[in-house]
Amino acid sequence: MNRDWIATARTLSEALPYLQRYDGATVVIKFGGHAMGDDAAMESFARDIVLMQQVGVNPVIVHGGGPMINDMLGRLGVESRFVDGKRVTDAETMEVVEMVLSGRVNKRIVQAINGQGGRAVGLSGKDAGLMVCDPVDPAMGFVGAPAEIDPTVARRLHGAGMIPVIAPIGAGRNDETFNVNGDTAAGAIAAALEADRLLLLTDVPGVRDREGNVLTEITPDRIRALTADGTIAGGMIPKTETALAAIEGGVRAVVILDGRASNACLLELFTEHGAGSLIRTER
Secondary structure (H helix, E strand, O other): OOHHHHHHHHHHHHHHHHHHHOOOOEEEEEEOHHHHHOHHHHHHHHHHHHHHHHOOOEEEEEEOOHHHHHHHHHHHOOOOEEEOOEEEEOHHHHHHHHHHHHHHHHHHHHHHHHHOOOOEEEEEOOHHHOEEEEEOOHHHEOEEEEEEEOOHHHHHHHHOOOEEEEEOEEEEOOOOEEEOOHHHHHHHHHHHOOOOEEEEEEOOOOOEOOOOOEOOEEOHHHHHHHHHOOOOOOOHHHHHHHHHHHHHOOOOEEEEEEOOOOOHHHHHHHOOOOOOEEEOOOO
């Protein structure tokens, strides 16, 4: 008998406890980074999402799209300004951001999932009152922070056997449109859904200690300590801040993991060792 078939059967058998563990669970996945621009990686991601739903998980995808926005702004000759790594979003830029995120990027993900046999529906935070925002800072223009999340539409899509794919565009209280950081949007939506897991797919393996080792399991208190002593720095800070806010909001655990790794979501959910850094309160 083919050894590969035997290994596959053994893997499926070993996954049974985890399949049972996540049956009916809501898992929010923040999708972004290099994988979004790679057709093969996009196809692999979509296949994993469809498999997750097939075995009883309720996935919600929240995506970014910064490189695609930069590309389109460059084509249109619209100059970008950044303050502390955040895009200053005037009215002209906001139109392009919404066009790219709610259009090009969102529908590409939807199409990839549907191409693997899933039933995905593309949304933005403006749909059905999903995400109402307040401005972060008037100097930043139309950059918003989630203030109110109504997850009803996501729950109803799950009930109908569909997969929500959400662009991080929010509605203002005075009919404005706001650009929201993808990680922040994912954390707020996960908290509103009381998700079992929030998976933040990044371009790094996870949170590292001072020696550079990936911490496979870590508490919020340790995250705060590593941030205070400078071990957690740079682009990892907003991701860990998102993780802490999500946990405080009711998410059971957050995982920061490398979205470039093959089958990263499946490895995290359905294997003993998982993938990346699992952040949760000690129990």
